Structures are given as C-alpha cells and as structure tokens.
Amino acid sequence: MSKIENYILGNWASGSGEGVPLFDSVTGEIIGNASTQGIDFAEVLHYGRSKGGEKLRKMTFQERGNMIKSLAMYLNKRKEYFYEISYRTGATRVDSWIDIEGGFGNLFANASLRKLFPNQPYHVEGDPIDLSRGGRFMAHHILVPKRGVAVHINAFNFPIWGMLEKCAVNWMAGVPAVVKPATSTSYLTEAVVREIIKSNILPEGALQLICGSAHTLIDSIESQDVVTFTGSATTGRMLKSHPRIISEAVPFNMEADSLNASILGEDAVPGTPEFDLFISQARSEITVKCGQKCTAIRRMIVPENLVEDVQIALGKALDKVTIGDPRLKEVRMGSLVSKDQVEEVKNRVKEIARTASIVYGDLDKLDLIGADAKGAFISPMLLREDNPFENLTVHETEAFGPVSTIMPYKNLDEAIELAQMGKGSLVSSIVTNSDEIAKDYVINAATHHGRILVLNRENAKQSTGHGSPLPLLVHGGPGRAGGGEEMGGVRGIKHYMQRCAVQGSPTTLTEITGIYQPNSKYKETPQHPFQYHWEDIQPGMSLKTHKRTVTDTDIINFANLTWDHFYAHTDITSLKGSIFEKRTAHGYFILAAAAGLFVYPNKGPVAANYGLEECRFVRPIYHNDTIYVRLTCKQKIERDSVGKELPCGIVKWFVEVFDQNDELVAIATILTMVQKKSPFVQI
Ligand code: NDP
Numbered sequence: 001m002s003k004i005e006n007y008i009l010g011n012w013a014s015g016s017g018e019g020v021p022l023f024d025s026v027t028g029e030i031i032g033n034a035s036t037q038g039i040d041f042a043e044v045l046h047y048g049r050s051k052g053g054e055k056l057r058k059m060t061f062q063e064r065g066n067m068i069k070s071l072a073m074y075l076n077k078r079k080e081y082f083y084e085i086s087y088r089t090g091a092t093r094v095d096s097w098i099d100i101e102g103g104f105g106n107l108f109a110n111a112s113l114r115k116l117f118p119n120q121p122y123h124v125e126g127d128p129i130d131l132s133r134g135g136r137f138m139a140h141h142i143l144v145p146k147r148g149v150a151v152h153i154n155a156f157n158f159p160i161w162g163m164l165e166k167c168a169v170n171w172m173a174g175v176p177a178v179v180k181p182a183t184s185t186s187y188l189t190e191a192v193v194r195e196i197i198k199s200n201i202l203p204e205g206a207l208q209l210i211c212g213s214a215h216t217l218i219d220s221i222e223s224q225d226v227v228t229f230t231g232s233a234t235t236g237r238m239l240k241s242h243p244r245i246i247s248e249a250v251p252f253n254m255e256a257d258s259l260n261a262s263i264l265g266e267d268a269v270p271g272t273p274e275f276d277l278f279i280s281q282a283r284s285e286i287t288v289k290c291g292q293k294c295t296a297i298r299r300m301i302v303p304e305n306l307v308e309d310v311q312i313a314l315g316k317a318l319d320k321v322t323i324g325d326p327r328l329k330e331v332r333m334g335s336l337v338s339k340d341q342v343e344e345v346k347n348r349v350k351e352i353a354r355t356a357s358i359v360y361g362d363l364d365k366l367d368l369i370g371a372d373a374k375g376a377f378i379s380p381m382l383l384r385e386d387n388p389f390e391n392l393t394v395h396e397t398e399a400f401g402p403v404s405t406i407m408p409y410k411n412l413d414e415a416i417e418l419a420q421m422g423k424g425s426l427v428s429s430i431v432t433n434s435d436e437i438a439k440d441y442v443i444n445a446a447t448h449h450g451r452i453l454v455l456n457r458e459n460a461k462q463s464t465g466h467g468s469p470l471p472l473l474v475h476g477g478p479g480r481a482g483g484g485e486e487m488g489g490v491r492g493i494k495h496y497m498q499r500c501a502v503q504g505s506p507t508t509l510t511e512i513t514g515i516y517q518p519n520s521k522y523k524e525t526p527q528h529p530f531q532y533h534w535e536d537i538q539p540g541m542s543l544k545t546h547k548r549t550v551t552d553t554d555i556i557n558f559a560n561l562t563w564d565h566f567y568a569h570t571d572i573t574s575l576k577g578s579i580f581e582k583r584t585a586h587g588y589f590i591l592a593a594a595a596g597l598f599v600y601p602n603k604g605p606v607a608a609n610y611g612l613e614e615c616r617f618v619r620p621i622y623h624n625d626t627i628y629v630r631l632t633c634k635q636k637i638e639r640d641s642v643g644k645e646l647p648c649g650i651v652k653w654f655v656e657v658f659d660q661n662d663e664l665v666a667i668a669t670i671l672t673m674v675q676k677k678s679p680f681v682q683i
Helices: 041-058 061-077 079-089 093-116 161-173 183-199 233-240 243-247 273-291 304-319 339-352 412-420 435-448 490-494 506-513 552-562 587-598
Strands: 006-008 011-013 020-023 030-034 123-130 138-145 150-153 177-180 207-209 226-230 252-255 261-264 299-303 357-360 381-384 403-409 428-431 452-455 497-504 541-544 606-617 626-637 648-658 664-675
Touching: 006 183, 020 183, 030 183, 041 138, 041 177, 041 207, 061 079, 061 093, 061 161, 061 183, 079 093, 079 183, 093 161, 093 273, 093 490, 123 506, 138 506, 150 161, 161 177, 161 183, 161 226, 161 490, 183 207, 226 233, 233 252, 261 273, 261 412, 273 304, 273 403, 273 428, 273 452, 299 304, 299 412, 304 357, 304 381, 304 403, 339 381, 339 403, 403 412, 412 435, 428 435, 435 452, 490 497, 497 506, 552 587, 587 606, 587 626, 587 648, 587 664, 606 648
Parallel strands: 150 177, 150 226, 177 207, 226 252, 261 299, 261 428, 299 403, 381 403, 428 452
Antiparallel strands: 006 011, 006 207, 020 030, 123 138, 138 497, 357 381, 541 626, 606 664, 626 648, 648 664
C-alpha cells in the first residue's frame, strides 16, 4: 500500500508502521496509508525555527510578498492536477474551486499586502508618540517576526485553502510553518506541498508537513510559536487548555463549530428579488462542499408568516440538486468526506429532529448519479424548528453536512436574539432591501459575529456570498466560533509578529524605524536631495532653501489666477472680528510657493510628483512676511515596476515651511517617484 508522506527536516519521509488508511470519499477505495510514527516533533519544530525562520526573518516584506506571489503563479499553472485529486474528497469542480483557486487567490491577496509594509524585515506601526512635548524623547511601535514556528492544525474540509490561507500570513510575517492537515484528506495537501517543495520558491524550512496523527505535537511548543486550529470545538478546547500552551503563553487561535444564521428581512416577501436571493443563497450554502463549510448557513431565521413560503421554495430549489460522482458535469452535490462523517451528520440531524421536524430529505434514501452506496453520500436535509426559544438543540448542534433548519421570528428584536443564541459565529447574513432593517440588525448583532453580509438586489450580482471568507476581511468569530480573529490581511500578518514599543531620541528612532521623526537631526547633503537616485536617498536627508518674501501682489495675483476670492485674501476692510490681522496668503499659495523654493528644476532622478498625503496650515502668512522651507526625506516606499517602465520607488518628503522668525507656518508630506539606478540611466 502506498504511503502518504511527511515533509520534515528537509526530506520526504514516511512514518513507520502500517499507518491509517485514507479513503476515496466517492468510491470507498483506499488511497494510501498515513503514518507519523517515529517522527520527533520537537526536532521538526526546532528545524522550522532555526532553518526556515532564520532565512525568512532576514527577508524584507517586499521579498516575502514577491516570493508568495511567485508561488501562487507556480501553483496556479498546475491547478488541473489538483482538481483531479480533489474529486477524491467528494468535491465537485465548484467545491474544489473554493479550495484550490480560492487558496491560490488567498496567496495573491496576501502577497499584495507587501505594499502596506516597509521595505525591511520588520514593521513600523502607527504614529510616533511624543513623550516630551516636541523635545528629545519619543516612542514608536515596531513589530518584528517571532522567532518561532507557526503550527497549523487543520480541518478536513479545505485541505489546500486551509493550509494556504494560514501560511500566506505567517510567511508574510517572516515565520515558518508546520502544517498538520486533518488525516482524512491529507493526501491532497501532500500533493500541493510536493509541488511547493519542487518549485524551490520557499527557503528550506519555511514549510513542513505532517500527514497523520500528531497528538504529541503541542508538547514541544515554545513561547515564540503560534498555534492555529480549525476543527471541532471539543478538540479545539482540549488543545487550547494544553498545559504547554498555558505554561509557554502561546497564542492559540481557534476556529471551531459555528452555527451561522441567515435572516430573511420582513420586507423580503415572495415576489421580491430579496426573497429569491434568500432561497438561492440558502440552497448553495446547504449544498456547496456538501455543507462541510465552517461558514455554511445552519440556521435560517424567517418572519413567522413566511416560514411556509420559504420551506416550499427551498424544497423546490433543493429538488433540482443532483447528487453523485462529483466528476460528472450534471452533478451539483458530491459526497461528505467519509462514511464516518455520514454517520456523524445523521446522528446530529437526529438530535435536532428530537424537537424539530424534517421537512425535506431522507436520511436513508437517496438517488445517486454515477455512484453507489460505497461513497459517503447523504441527502440535503431541511428541518423546521417552530419553538426556537424553548428548544435549544438547533442553536447548539452543528451537523457538518448539507443540513439547515428554518425557524420563525415575530419581530427584528427576536431575530437578533435568535441569531445570538448560537453564542458566537463566524458569519451571519441578512437579506433585505430595507437599509433601516439592515442597520438595526448589523448594529445589534455585530457583537456575536465575525462578519455580517447584507444582501439585496443592488449588490447581489457582485456579492461574494455568505459563505466566503475573504483574505482581507476578518475571518474568525467570538464565543463558540473560537474567539479568534485569525487571518484578515494586515491583522493576520501582525498575529505572527511581536509588537515592541521603542523609546528613545527622535534621531535614534529615525534610524531604527527608517522613517524621519520630527525633531530628529537633519542630514545635510552636498547636493540637492532631488539629485539622488532611489538607492542613495536616506530618511533624514535634508535641504534648507533660500527665502522668499510674500507680497500683496502675490496674494492678489493668486486670487485672480485661482478665482479663490475668500475675504481674508481680497478684502482688508472685512478683517475686523476675524482671526486675520492683515491681508493673508492662501494656504495653497504657501504650499505652491514652498514647492517653488524646494524643487530642483533640472531634469534628474525625480520622475514625477506623486501627490500629497498630509497638509496643515499652522499659522497665517501676511503680506511682507518671508518664508523658507525645510525639505527632508521622510520615508522610502518600494514599488514594483510594470512592464518596460523605468524602475522607480516612492519617496515621501516632509515639508516644513517657516517664517522670518523661524516659526512653523505649514507642514506637508509630499510624494515623488524617484528613479532607481538602472543600466539605462546615466548616474
Ligand atoms: P477534529 O477536531 O477532530 O480535528 C481537527 C484537526 O485536529 C485535525 O487535523 C486532527 O487531526 C487534529 N487533532 C485532533 N486531535 C488532536 C490532538 N490531540 N492533537 C493535535 N491535533 C489533533 O475535527 P474533524 O476534522 O475530525 O471534524 C470533526 C467535526 O468538527 C466536524 O464534524 C465538524 O462538526 C467540525 N468542524 C468544524 C469546522 C469549522 O471550521 N467550523 C471545520 C471542520 C470540522 P486528525 O485528522 O489526525 O485527527
């Protein structure tokens, strides 16, 4: 029997002993055996921390992002191979699309976040904090990659996406991963990891894979590690309270069972687009991935006078769902992952059905296309619980399959209360064309849900749907959903980094952060700063300009040129009682005049003016006042060059305008595109 292998310590290795058999969910055939026997998990974790961690930590965010992007492109080219294997998990092509291309899409989306991070291995967060009123003592927060390993313990339902959505963020942060997929579908994760390793895109040690049981893995966790878990609440709670997690104070992110609710708005009566949207969304949430989605709709909360309508319409929609071999085009719903899961789901349905009635589907009868009872098939099941405030099983029991329950509400307050009775979920949705209802629901329900979708006729065509976690949005939920906020773009990346408040002088902090801090020492340069290429520019490089006296004529001319005839610039008889004492220069004139002072006019490495980020006019400039400017490099932002365009980076310049008494008059941050040195440019 072939072995599903582990990728550890730089090699593919099969565990000793026979291992456990993994089955094709559709045919029941054995695919191979998985074993972790003989693997020293402590050694695996140590290898990740030392070998992979050391290399990743040294890379900049730009390098890590580009690496992840290359990986996504590489895997995408091989997607058809993964689709073939994915059928064996019982998934249709549509189901697999979420897992395969959704997983690669997640890599792309997270790779793009490099643009929000500095071109260095660590991050600088938020604004500087002045601790001495403009003096010589300040603070800034930095985030550095943890020196541990990200351990991902995953569920069986998304063997690819589950791995990649988590790894994308730890790699962006500069932290290696050890992935432990659920054993039953680990053969698909193994296939992807084989391609990843073959690609040589990741540094060695950045990814290790354990296929099979890993019950002692957590015993070797250390304080710099981060653990994420997706699976059942029972296992999750057990691992979260593991003595090692507690003694080493290891961040443990858990995503567990979630009894997600969808609400039908009272306005969404039959005949409205919203009613139809509710039905089609419910059908796809029940059947996609055979209902094995942590975000699937388990509870449908419906106005009491519409329960019958929903039941009938959804029944008709489910009648159209063909079930069988997921390879066949005509099949809409494949199988569950295993025969064990079929039994598990049936038992859960029976539990709910102790008080609720089954209104659609039969646990024992099923018409199949191109498949037989050897596969892990089950019918879509629709239940109806008429007393959801008294009978609580429906709010407590997750049947992890194509199962959902309709329940009635009398008014929106009741709907909100019912939704909250799930005690915290990953996602909730409301289908309504009334923004008033939507607002009321969202504001009052948001405490209990990680994400809320408001679906209506306006967004339906473009909506990504109730069940799709998106890489840049929070994915996770309070309470029963695990209490985590895992993933979700920048938030997810920061989860793998240590935040540290650094205190010191502005000059020291300029060096540490790579961002010019106000009041830090200027670095005077022999040439005008605009004469340097990107590579030679440093934060703190500065120029003090010559001076210019602002005249009455300048102000009048500017007013006429721009048609800005605000009284302070044009009518000196109206100044009494205002904050102005004399004819006042326009703020935009000060800014424009500042540019006139600091710009280096000759053709050079500055390719273009790219815009303005912040601007404050601190005090008025009157006619006959004299101004000068301090132009200081604040920060450099890496930028990818597209096609044949000249390679450029963005430089932010801190502009300070002073008057004749050296009083600050205005500040602004301006952006320029500055050419990088290249073979085509004469330096
Ligand atoms: P489990 O909680 O049993 O397993 C999840 C992961 O934890 C698997 O990788 C499993 O490995 C691993 N694991 C189990 N015990 C340990 C341990 N002691 N130490 C380390 N790792 C461990 O969930 P299942 O995947 O079997 O699914 C069971 C139920 O969980 C489903 O029926 C469903 O109700 C729920 N579920 C919820 C999901 C959600 O996101 N809301 C997603 C998937 C499942 P192994 O496979 O080797 O046992």
